[in-house]
Amino acid sequence: MPKDSGIGASTKRREDMRFLTGAGNYTDDINLAGQAYVHFLRSDVAHGTLKNVDTSAAAAMPGVVRIFTSSDFDGVGGIPCGWQVTSKDGNVMQEPTHPILATGKVRHVGEMIAAVVADTPEQARDAAEAIVLDIDELPAMVDMKAALADGATKVHDDLNDNLCYDWGFVEENREAVDKAMSEAAHVTSLELVNNRLVANPMEPRVAVGDYARHSDESTLYTTSQNPHVIRLLMGAFVLGIPEHKLRVVAPDVGGGFGTKIFHYAEEAFCTFAAKACNRPVKWTSSRSEAFISDAHGRDHVTKIELALDADNNFTALRCLTHANMGAYLSTFAPSVPTWLHGTLLAGNYRTPLIYTNVKAVFTNTVPVDAYRGAGRPEATFQLERVIDKAARELGVDPVDLRRQNFIREFPYATPVAVEYDTGDYDATMDKMLELADRDGFDARRKASEAKGKLRGFGVNCFIEACGIAPSNLVGQLGARAGLYESATVRVNATGGLVVMTGSHSHGQGHETTFPQVVAEMIGIDADQVEIVHGDTARTPMGMGTYGSRSIAVGGSAMVRATEKIINKTKKIAAHLLEAAEADIELKDGAFSVAGTDKSVTWGEVTLAAYVPHNYPLEDIEPGLEETAFYDPSNFTYPAGAYACEVEVDPDTGTVTIERFVSADDFGNVINPMIVEGQVHGGIAQGIGQALLENCSYDENGQLLSASYMDYTMPRADNLPHMEHYTVDHSCQTPCTHNPLGVKGCGEAGAIGSPPTVINAIIDALQSGGHKVDHIDMPATPDRVWAAMQ
Amino acid sequence: MYNFGFEKPGTVADAVAALGAEDAQALGGGQTLIPTLKQRLASPTTLVSLTGIAEMRGVCTGDDGALCVGGATTHATVAAEAGAYPALAATAAHIGDPAVRNRGTIGGSLANNDPSACYPAAALASGATIVTNTREIAADDYFQGMFTTALDEGEIITEVRFPVPEAAHYEKFVQPASRFALVGVFVAKYADGVRVAITGASNDGVFRWSEAEAALSSNFSADALDGLSLPSDDMISDLHGTAAYRAHLCGVMTKRAVAQAS
Ligand SMILES: Cc1cc2nc3c(=O)[nH]c(=O)nc-3n(C[C@H](O)[C@H](O)[C@H](O)COP(=O)(O)OP(=O)(O)OC[C@H]3O[C@@H](n4cnc5c(N)ncnc54)[C@H](O)[C@@H]3O)c2cc1C
Secondary structure, three states: OOOOOOOOOOOOOOHHHHOOOOOOOOOOHHHOOEEEEEEEEEOOOOOEEEEEEEEEEHHOOOOEEEEEEEHHOOOHHHOOEEEOEEEEOEEEOOOOOOOOOOOOOEHHHHHEEEEEEEEEHHHHHHHHOOOOEEEEEEOOOOOOOHHHHOOOOOOOOOOOOEEEEEEEEEEEHHHHHHHHHHHHHHHEEEEEEEEEEOOOOOOEEEEEEEEEOOEEEEEEOOOOOOOHHHHHHHHHHHHHOHHHHHEOOOEEEOOOOOOOOOHHHHHHHHHHHHHHOOOEEEEOOOHHHHHHOOOOOOEEEEEEEEEEEOOOOEEEEEEEEEEEEEEEOOHHHOOOOOOOOHOOOOOOOOOOOOEEEEEEEEEEOOOOOOOOOOHHHHHHHHHHHHHHHHHHHHHHOOHHHHOOOOOOOOEEEOOOOOEEEOOHHHHHHHHHHHHHOHHHHHHHHEEEEEEOOOOEEEEEEEEEEEEOOOHHHHHHHOOOOOEEEEEEEEEOOOOEEEEOOOOOOOOHHHHHHHHHHHHHHHHHHHHHHHEOOOOOOOOOOOOOOOOHHHHHHHHHHHHHHHHHHHHHHHHHHHHHOOOOOHHHEEEEEEEEEEOOOOOOEEHHHHHHOOOOOOOOOOOOOOOOEEEEOOOOOOOOOOEEEEEEEEOOOOOOOEEEEEEEEEEEEOOOOOOOOHHHHHHHHHHHHHHHHHHOOOEEEEOOOEOOOOOOOOOOOOOHHHOOOOHHEEEEOOOOOOOOOOOEEEEEOOOOHHHHHHHHHHHHHHHHHHHHHOOOOOOOOOOHHHHHHHHHO | OOEEEEEOOOOOHHHHHHOOOOEEEEEEHHHHHHHHHHOOOOOOOOEEOOOOOOOOEEEOOOOOOOEEEEEEOOOHHHHHOOOHHHOHHHHOOOOOEEEEEOOOOOHHHHHHOOOOOHHHHHHHOOOOEEEOOOEEEEHHEEEOOOOOOOOOOOEEEEEEEEEOOOOEEEEEEOOOOOOOEEEEEEEEEEOEEEEEEEEEOOOOOOEEEEHHHHHHHHHOOOHOOOOOOOOOOEEEEEEEOOHHHHHHHHHHHHHHHHHHHH
């Protein structure tokens, strides 16, 4: 009989009943008595000196409670950055102040200049239109290389220039890499762009600030992946509110993909204004605002070179990248192109020497930060594209070239500072080739050609570092936070459990998967376990959900806390059964004495803990509640092999994805159905990046793709039919250093798929005799057609 | 959105009267106008809804055999009921999504004359007659460039009459984000010649490709178009396609439209 509960069961998502029947409680569903609404007046120029903000007419408009400008925030801290990167010359990065409302200058279209709080949203908006701005426009820095040119207009006048940092990694390897390049039998080089993206979660950002005058307590309801991080950053660095006077609640969150990790000025504003106005203050982002105020993703411009010896072994890799930071440093922005990118450049391969240089650049654009995969998709894209190009230049099979260079011994210490614990890259490659029916490809290509279409087969391998992250390590690398996770397991008297976790689902299904683990450990039904998350008043200090870390780090904390519970219940059971603790076994929700038929049920033991009439009070306390904090000793390293088959219409350049196969190694899997959903969604986003999505600015810093009329989100008909959209996770090399042996699956699809798609397009074009060796993403029909001309 | 008054008259005469008020504006399905209002890019004092006017709704066949579509008829109705002119029904069936098709109207689309809209190509290629509350306008005189038409202030499109061709097809290459036409070509073959209208491509809005019409009028086959091309000088160039790409697509889509015309 298939298992329907516990680890390995494809239990249906219990949260879906709520979401699908309209019973979800999202931040915008929160409406507080007496609430006022804020409308932010945002800059419509990319760069300019703010000479005057005249609010006098607006202040007299109906319903206006108060209008805020930057001077209302004198003495309030700026929005902090959570990661400090050090340049190769030993200097720390240049870190501009990031005010809540524009001060002195505006630096990107969408930056908030003034905020109108009024009785209704319409009144706030009407009054905002009556604010008169006097802005002297300055040249907008949009292109990164232009922003670094001598004499370029500075985005931040008080910094030396527009270079945030100039990072070299591993700097000690630089000369050896240069030498290996010059001595190589073959060097393949490639210049490419990793296109800028807008995350576009279905739920836009919302913030509701509340203040209780009697207790001096502030509450922020917000669309966040990590409410404790927001409480820490906003309380300690921006508003100066101690944690016991500040509660942050993130109720149901409708998607985030990274963009809801960060602390945003709107959150600080609503919290601040609620106190200043002594009224709850609410902000709901419109979709148009989201395009110009949610942190964007990616935006790297890279030159990558791969050196090979005469036998096609990889000997060195060199990568020079410009990474766009936008106008300000968003919370984790500096870490994305550095430690989440440079450390991944070994990929699945034994390349002995690797050097990467990353120049992070300030421009007059929306800040850029982590987006599903964060740094790892950028690393994978360039590495796998240059390997594919090398295979084509050398006339060898792209699969064989990859295989020849695979890492096969674990643990494996890469030259880029990380140690892979486990993996089996041949296994995922074999699985992928089998599922993709590569042997049948030639026949399918012929069938396409008979219809006048070109057909291509692309492969790709990837490795990612998930389960973020060992705190002591990231501390050395510049993180200003620890990256452990927490859980409190509370057992009720009659045996039901509540797990209060620092992880916070924004669509991943934690309310389903987390109970499966606890249920398995105790041997009870998963229905007995409830999850509480997303509220700093109800959960222990936790770091939240991103970096595919929830089950690997949050799940591990929950396992540790549950183990403490089990240890204590065994003591109680031993007492009740008058047996030695060492002889007590917990199985299927009952404690028994080994070798006897004596047993007590889970419920009898938990009741004894709360009704301790017959209880070892001299040895243990009553009650059953345990907390654990888990700090991982290493990252986890999910890996996989992907294949994509495309058809290209040579007359129009249209690319259609005919087949897609992923063979992933996520270690152990808790809920296969949820894992498959995560991978399907991740691949859809990766296909979005590869074929459709592009955040495009004009030379004046105006966002051209500022709505769904111009920003192309992937839709169902952009993806292959389900029978040719195969996601497999049967290759499993369990993680060796966390208790569940899990690696994390949330980002894999978005990391592994973009190069697979582009490799397939190049294969198709070359099969048609077109001498095209690269095409930048998104490979839209006009770009593909232009490349063929 | 700013505040506005709202009227829903039952007759064309009442609608015309209501539109006489200062800054009053007609409302069809609202699929263009409402988003514009939400962005506060327009501020009419009164919206006069045309969808309650029975005489402006529905599809029928006129005495001369033309397919007559009421000015307030939705795209969904045309898709379902214009069976006498299958290429027109198919065109309507591929405008936007179901929500757009259930509200958007032919009169609204033609009055708006978006350079990427589908109906303008259908009307121009069919040599349709745009009937208003005051006159009849030939399609050749009606379209006057991007978002510009022969309509006067307050003039209402009450009906559109499409002569039914022997064969026709609309081939639409979608702009990937909006799924309007990046280039859309409507080809219609009549006893007295072939008409080809192209939308999405030109800075001047929908236009007829006379060279292709001449070639197809003597030989209605895709091969007849070999060697013909349009200059890219006046083509739209934007995020989704260069002028050269659009010029190229005009040729490809015209061929495909001819090949599929029925
Ligand atoms: C998501 C989306 C996708 C779309 N995709 C497509 C597409 O693929 N192809 C396409 O062609 N269109 C597309 N459209 C546009 C759609 O077809 C609209 O229906 C059309 O542009 C306007 O028609 P309406 O009835 O909604 O007019 P409204 O928005 O109500 O009005 C538009 C303008 O026409 C005027 N007007 C309305 N009716 C009349 C009349 N009878 N006489 C005179 N003036 C009138 C109004 O005053 C206004 O100025 C799309 C729209 C959306 C929102």
